Amino acid sequence: MQFTRFLASNMLRQQQMQLARSSGVLRTQSARRMFQTSSKRMAVPKEEHAAHTISQRIRTLKKIPPELIPLGVVLFAAIAAAGYSIIRKFYTDRTLRLYRQGPQKDH
Template sequence: MHPTRVFGMRPTLARFAAPKEDQSAHTVSQRLRLLKRIPPELIPLGIVLSVAVSAGIYSSIHKLMTDKTLRLSRNKPEDRGH
């Protein structure tokens, strides 16, 4: 009796190959043609989502660049007063 039989393990069969990528060798124009398969009712949702994400990124970067009270590093040991 084999030791693998005790646990009920069997060797894996290579029947199920990984599916080939759809866009492995496509050009830019071929990829743009795939955008036509997007349902038209999802386009406004995509626009609103992209505006919201862009506004969030902009406001975060703006806050990090302009806020002078923001701590960017730890206090030095001599500043702690110990």
């Protein structure tokens, strides 16, 4: 398993070097870093700048695919209607049991 990884990384490294030479740019350090097989390199990279202010969070909303916007609108409308209905039920239903009924038992 390790031997096949070693062969694959060597082949990819050679291809990268040939590409770099043919384009006139020699990037040996970045090529070596890119094809290292250590567990540190296998980890998922973090986002460049994680949103930590409100304005940055608002800017990340632009990354939402446009196909999901109608779904969001429908979902928001459903949650708003459910909230309205439950609040209206609590205020208008006179038969709703709000307190315990029957004899109280002392513990």
